[in-house]
Amino acid sequence: MAAIALLLDRAVEDALLADMIEHGHSVVARSATARELILILDGLELDAVVASAAGISRELLDACDRRGVRVIGIAANDSGRRHASELGLFEVLDADSTWDDVENVLGHRGPPPVGVPAPLTGGPVSGVIAVWGPTGAPGRTTLAINVAAEVAARGHSVLLADVDPYGGTIAPALGLLDEAPGFAAACRLAGADSLTRAELDRIAQRHGTRDDAFRVLTGISRAARWPELGGSRVTAVLDACRRWVDVVVVDTGFSLETDEEISSDLFAPRRNGATIAALRSADHVIAVGGADPIALPRFLRGYADLAEAIEPQRVSVVVNRLRTSASGVGAAGHVLATLRRFGGIEQAHIVPDDRRGVDAAVLAGGTLREVSRRSPARQAIERFVDEQLVPRQDAAARDVRRRTRAASGAAVGAPSVAASVPSSGR
Template identity: 40%
Template sequence: MSTVVTALGHEWEARMVALVDSLPGIDVGRRCVDLAELVSAVAAGHGDVALVSLELRGLDRDALHQLDLAGVHVVGASAEGDEDSERRLRQLGLTRVVHLGTPADELADLLGVARRGPAPGAATLAGTVGAGPTSTGGVAVATDDPQAGPPRPTDEPPPAPEAGRARGRVVCVWGPTGAPGRTTVAVNLAAELAGSGVPTLLVDVDTYGASVAQALSMIDEAPGAAAAVRASEAGSLDLPTLARVAPEVLPGLRVLSGIPTPARWTELRAAAVEHVLDLSRDLAPLVVVDCGFSIEDDEELSYDTLAPRRNATTLVALEAADEILVVGAGDPVGLQRMVRAVQALADLPVVAPRPVVNRVRASAVGSDPQRRIADSLRRFAGLERIAFLPDDPASTDAAMLAGRTLAETAPGSPLRAALRELAGALAGRALPRPSRTGSRLLRR
């Protein structure tokens, strides 16, 4: 027996409930009037399947994520002939949508999915804040082929929008507290990649101190990341919309600016951020993400229900990343924090990180600083493939003062050369050595 919990539009709710209740092996367990009642009902175990419609106030991607965490299958519903509602439901990630005219046998097959096993998100999301790299949040996917067997959960990302076209890679720039230079590295890496002919999208999801917009002299009153997340929550985010809220600030470099004040961190919901990053792979071959420092997940210790998680955006980004750069400062305190940060990453389902030691200088660690730092990181954290960035305060101060990149203000600086070498490693090819003259970029 499969138990369905409904939350539908009042004009046709009674007819849909009567239709579902008449199906063999399916029972309507609860008829909910709002989202809060629906979430409470499924959390209490009153249903295996949630049947929802757009008329449900507050239905967005984050609400679907909460239902997924509760371990229920979510199916969208619309009035017969309401193509706009069906399209919006699918944009929210619901690929299983029914209406009043759906044949009874097909409706029974879609709603009877609970008898085939647990909801796809029940096991994979129990200990994490995100659903991994999938864009549907773990909602089961239906097939149009009647011979294809029962619906299956989405365990892999959707295919690229164009046949044969590889999707973009996500590179997260992360590091411990203490201002090790995450934003400086992220901004200039993205600029070097774009300047070398690799279209790049720079995304700022730092919920504590987003500063990409200020570093690039962008107006931050309308943050692009928050706009993209709102569109994702509403089910209206597509590639043209994402491109519109991510302006091109340099040739080949688009930017999704972060929230201007930390108080707005609640605008960046984990499920929507995950969708934004997944869609970003289709907008640019390389997506560079500037993350916040904290990866603690202590909310569940303070609340006995689902609670907003400030660090969820960083955790989701790290889990979706194809490469993680851990930025640490080249001094004793910064290196100790870096070792502990790498150890903390080992508890997350993420790829092996690549260490980047910033502000390397002999005055902080002694003579031959690269050798000393490499020996310490190898001994205490087992780290190899370390990238070293020299301390160059004059160049970074000039770039920050002008609100521009190192390629524009200090094209011949040693820090820019080191960042360009790191960018080449990410791009999979060596980039030409920067010229000391004639390298100033034209800002759009």
């Protein structure tokens, strides 16, 4: 169990203390101010600090980071949350949170935090999965978020990173605060050779509290900040993250153009360098395109550029938002035939259009797995993950865990019944 120091208001401390002790944790220090706690840190064997968000100082956060001590903030109001966000602390709970909420953040129950990889339950699932798609919003972010959720639900530690140099969208899609973009912070730390597990754990936000929880490095909020995402820094961050979590899912930008490299300044940053670096660092690339008559040709043009940038053998194709109203009767067959004829793509995974389910997830700031488990889009993504990203023995282990949870009264997800378009020879 954990050794914890408290820096809380009396009312909040009284509400948490009994349950904390009941869970087996010990209180090794109580302090009235951050300065007072800093003075005694060296003499403590400490695992975590639970503190009022408004009372946390930069000095306390730095002192805890140097010692590998986690800091969890309790915010009484929006002002406290903003203060914590400005310091780069994202593990912040509301003042009315129970100790169970704190326990989940500590990682003693549920999936462990970033930096403490969960034991693999099946085959060797690991590495970086990059999600790319051409201009026109084919659904890159939606797919990346839901792939991360499905992989995490199979018992793997997952980090979702927003590397889009034209402006991140993962944070608003998941309802996360992003005043201090996590991936840009990771790039700065990597550039200074200071990116550690503890730092990654501090800047990554947690999404979800159940068995499909994962961590998120939010993207830049303004496109003008793209120089912070240098190609070499992106590579360094992903190389570090792959050592600390099982799977890193990367939401990339759309553009693969390299014409900017004819610039006379050979050392100037390249706007698309972040996207290209992420794709080249990835062990597996998911290329996603829309299914309608406008989006499909756009995808095929972009796919040709992708095939020049990386090896096609590492690419899986996902055709998103398939609907007969835009693609006609037998839409899946028409799409596959078009991909095979004009792109040489023999296999594609089809995700049907489910605007209602996706809109509900965005409105709730959640994933399809959380908000609309029976969504046909979610079922198609689940099947894609089973077939392309998670070994089949992992799927069997998942079924065992589901039966175990069912026996104990936990909720069990609906079985996958989505369709995928198989490959066919010419």
